[in-house]
Amino acid sequence: MNLKELAKWIGAEVIGDPNIDITSANTLEEARPGQLSFLANAKYAKQLETTGASAVVAGLAVSSSRVALLKAQNPYYAFTQAVVILHGYRKHPHRGAHPNAYVDPTATIGEGTVIYPGCYVGSAVKVGRDCILYPNVVIYEQCVLGDRVTVHAGTVIGEDGFGYATHNGQHHKIPQVGNVIIEDDVELGANCTIDRGTLGSTIIGHGTKTSNLVAIGHNTVVGPHALLVAQVGIAGSVCIGHHATIAGQAGVAGHLKLGDNVTVAAQSGVMNDIPDQTTVMGAPAMPVSQARRVISIFTQLPALLDRIKQLEEAVSELSAGDEPGKP
Numbered sequence: 001m002n003l004k005e006l007a008k009w010i011g012a013e014v015i016g017d018p019n020i021d022i023t024s025a026n027t028l029e030e031a032r033p034g035q036l037s038f039l040a041n042a043k044y045a046k047q048l049e050t051t052g053a054s055a056v057v058a059g060l061a062v063s064s065s066r067v068a069l070l071k072a073q074n075p076y077y078a079f080t081q082a083v084v085i086l087h088g089y090r091k092h093p094h095r096g097a098h099p100n101a102y103v104d105p106t107a108t109i110g111e112g113t114v115i116y117p118g119c120y121v122g123s124a125v126k127v128g129r130d131c132i133l134y135p136n137v138v139i140y141e142q143c144v145l146g147d148r149v150t151v152h153a154g155t156v157i158g159e160d161g162f163g164y165a166t167h168n169g170q171h172h173k174i175p176q177v178g179n180v181i182i183e184d185d186v187e188l189g190a191n192c193t194i195d196r197g198t199l200g201s202t203i204i205g206h207g208t209k210t211s212n213l214v215a216i217g218h219n220t221v222v223g224p225h226a227l228l229v230a231q232v233g234i235a236g237s238v239c240i241g242h243h244a245t246i247a248g249q250a251g252v253a254g255h256l257k258l259g260d261n262v263t264v265a266a267q268s269g270v271m272n273d274i275p276d277q278t279t280v281m282g283a284p285a286m287p288v289s290q291a292r293r294v295i296s297i298f299t300q301l302p303a304l305l306d307r308i309k310q311l312e313e314a315v316s317e318l319s320a321g322d323e324p325g326k327p
Contacts, residue, residue, distance in 0.1 A: 001085070003055055006036070007070050010081040012057065016068025020054050025083045036070075046300070057082060062077070087165070087318035090324065092132070097121075101133075110147065128184070140196060146184035146206065154191040157182065161195035161202075161218025161236060176218065183207075183224075189214065195236070199239060217254065229266070241276065250285075265291075 001009075004018035023034045028044060031037040031053035038057040039045060048056060048064045054192035057079040059287040062069060072078035075326070084138050092114045097103050100117035110129035121127065125139050128147035133139075137151045142160030151157070178197025178327040183206035188194070192210055195202055195218040202216065205224035217236035222228070226244045233241075235254035244258055247266040252258070257273045264270060267280030273278055282291040284311045297304075 003068060003070065006082060006085065010057075010070065010072065010078045011084055012070035012072040012078050014068065015063075016055065016070055020068055022055060022086065025079070025086055026053065028056070036082055038075055039077070040076040104141075116153075134190075140180075141183070143196065144179040144241075145182045146186070148185050149182050151189040152188060152190040152212070153193075155188050155193070157188075157194045158196040159193060159200050163198050163218065163236075178202070178219065180204070189230070192216075195220075198236075211248075223260070 001022060002018065003014050003016070003020045003124050004289065006022055007014045007018070022036045023028065025113045026032070026037055028037045028039065028047040028051045031051055031194045033054050035053050036053060036055050036057065036289045037053040039062060043286045045062065048067055051067060053067060056069045057072060057075050059075050060071050060073065062071065070078065089259060095114060095274045097109065097115040098117045101115045101119040101121070103109065103115065103121040104123045104125065106123045107125040107127070109115070109127045109184055110131065112130040113127055113132070115121065116135040119133045120138045122141040122267060124142045127145045128149065130147060131145055131149045133151050134153040137153050138156045139145070141296065143158040158180045160176040163176060164171040165174055176196050177199050178200045180194050180196050180202045182204045185207045186204050187209045189210050189212035192211055192214045194204065194216045197219045200219060202219055203221045204216070205222050205226065206227040210224055210226070210228040211230040215233045216222065217238070218235055220234050220238040220240070222240045222246055223242040223244065225242055226240060226246070228246050229248040231249045232246050234252045238258070240258045241260035241262060243260060244262045246252070246264040249266055250268045250270065254271040256270060258270070259276035259278065261276055261277050262274050263279040265279070266284060267283065268281050268285040269283035270280065270285045279288045280286060280291070281288050282294060286294070
């Protein structure tokens with residue numbers, strides 16, 4: 001469609017020729033004539049002078065005399081809408097459960113749900129409407145998925161939590177008799193694991209999205225609209241508030257409470273509760289302003305060690321000069 005039509009759909013303002021036809025989307029580096037790209041980060045603004053794109057979705061403050069712009073308040077979201085219009089979502093090769101998927105006769109599957117080959121849906125499982133289970137997804141017995149839940153390949157929902165009682169030097173397995181509840185509009189990446197509750201439920205709040213290789217322990221409750229990036233590990237019985245963001249390779253110890261709108265930086269190790277509206281980083285995780293000071297000092301440790309040695313030598317020389325009989 002042309003830029004005028006596209007701008008109407010995504011709520012943007014056209015700066016330039018509104019009759020330019022757009023056929024697809026691409027990056028600033030790789031775009032060709034007829035393609036749309038986007039600029040969400042000002043540090044890439046120089047690429048507006050070299051991109052082959054016919055038009056670029058950008059923020060309100062961006063200007064260019066070389067390429068047409070679709071200006072939007074939230075350019076990343078506007079570009080997302082444009083990609084949906086131009087490309088659409090993945091089309092599934094079949095409807096319902098594929099013959100090579102196993103769905104237990106006691107499981108209930110909502111209308112419009114697609115189950116790919118190799119999936120296992122256990123006894124008394126409930127899967128809502130318009131869900132997508134990609135190949136080799138496993139859902140253990142009695143787990144519940146809401147509507148419009150997407151689960152990518154290899155993810156396991158409802159495996160036993162890591163629970164053992166140690167007695168006389170041996171680890172005795174604690175039966176895991178709870179389940180997992182995945183609320184509406186959740187998307188789980190590939191090869192994630194969601195432990196079932198020991199007693200009660202592990203809950204993933206509605207609208208939450210995870211990347212790949214995320215592990216969530218038994219009886220943890222993740223609030224609505226959280227973002228869990230790749231390789232995040234959350235231990236058992238953690239309570240996470242709404243709109244939390246936990247970046248890649250971060251770990252959260254068990255029985256902690258992370259408040260609403262909390263941000264945990266990549267590779268952080270969370271060992272204490274985090275209040276609402278707080279950003280933490282580091283291992284152990286600490287408020288970001290403090291963590292930056294610690295990191296700054298850490299990088300100076302070799303020079304500080306040299307200075308300490310020099311001071312020690314100077315003090316030693318002064319002390320030797322104070323001894324009786326010494327000049």
